[in-house]
Amino acid sequence: MGSVRKASAWLGLVDDSDDERYYDDEYAGGPESGASWVTDARVRVAEQPEPEPSGRIATVTPDGFRDARRIGELFREGVPVIVNLTAMDPADAKRVVDFAAGLTFGLRGSIERVANRVFLLTPEDYQILTADSGRSAGGFYNQS
Structure with a gap:
């Protein structure tokens, strides 16, 4: 044996x-x-297999820093996460943003502020398109 x-x-x-x-x-x-x-x-x-985008997006509104773990778990699964920090006190919100920045850096993702105290964390296999990225110089309804 x-x-x-x-x-x-x-x-x-x-x-x-x-x-x-x-x-x-x-x-x-x-x-x-x-x-x-x-x-x-x-x-x-x-x-x-290469991870494929799952079509899911998570929204997390943490009450305190202890909710950062859930953000990390979702992001590690390859799910984009919208983090709404409007209900948190500024000190804990700063800690969550620092955690999210390290998380996205470590997993080669990106973090983008989409509104005041609202952030979008996207894994590396996602591309963020903004309204300006597809617009031509003259605009769609250019009358000239």
């Missing part, structure tokens, strides 16, 4: 019978197959 199999059996993750037909300590498929290290030949590690 291989060392990985023994450890798995000791942890109770697999049956510790002597049935070795599915387990092998060798590299499954060889290096040319592109397979990952596995202990069960029936299991293959899939390539991790």
